[in-house]
Amino acid sequence: MSSSDIFIGETIGTAVLILLGGGVCAAVTLKSSKARNAGWLAITFGWGFAVLTGAYLAGGVSGAHLNPAVTVGLAIQGGTEWGHVPLYLGSQLLGAMIGALLVWAVYYGQFHAHLTDPEIIEAQPTEEAMVDQAAAPKAGPVLGIFSTGPEIRNGVQNVVTEIIATVVLVLAILTQGLNNEGNGIGVLGALITALVVVGIGLSLGGPTGYAINPVRDLGPRIVHALLPLPNKGGSDWGYAWVPIVGPLVGGALAGGLYNLAFA
Structure with a gap:
């Protein structure tokens, strides 16, 4: 596998993954979207289909790690x-940053309408009300479209949640999803992986929003920080380490566990 194959496959595949995954979050969140308030089931299945599409696009080129x-x-x-x-x-x-930019382009009008809506503006806490930063971090009203955040902010619990969820994902890929060369996701493996992602979202996604992928969170969070969105609020950088460290530790543990138990 050449360097150009890796670069092209992973950039395009991850961009499509984030475009479709972030897109479903935008569709459910933003006012003037036909899918507004469609709920958690729509989000979990949307991310599953996003993984499926990205993996099929990149599988034959780079092995479709995308994570x-x-x-x-x-x-x-x-x-x-x-x-x-x-x-x-x-x-x-x-690729994750490109995908996040494309979500913004697709929902440009909806972002503007949502963030300039008086009801949304009034619902944001004031500086004076945000004395307890642990309970009320400075996260903007559309940050959840770009990146994840916890329902209960507890660093240890949040990291453990991400580690466990990522171990499930990566172990499933290593045991069931690899291509014939063993260096990426195969055709059947892409479908298995997509279903596993849906299962993780339904079962383990409640506490943290199941990043299970450092760039899925970091790339769009950077884009959120850079985009000229009115009244967008903060990017919650104090939490950003959790969806980076947790999945990386989980991926490493899954690789080690595979070598111990399945190799």
């Missing part, structure tokens, strides 16, 4: 060369 946790797990398992890991991770982050 640093998957790349780390495969490197520990032995299916991916460690020398390729930085290129995978950089391409995934770039």
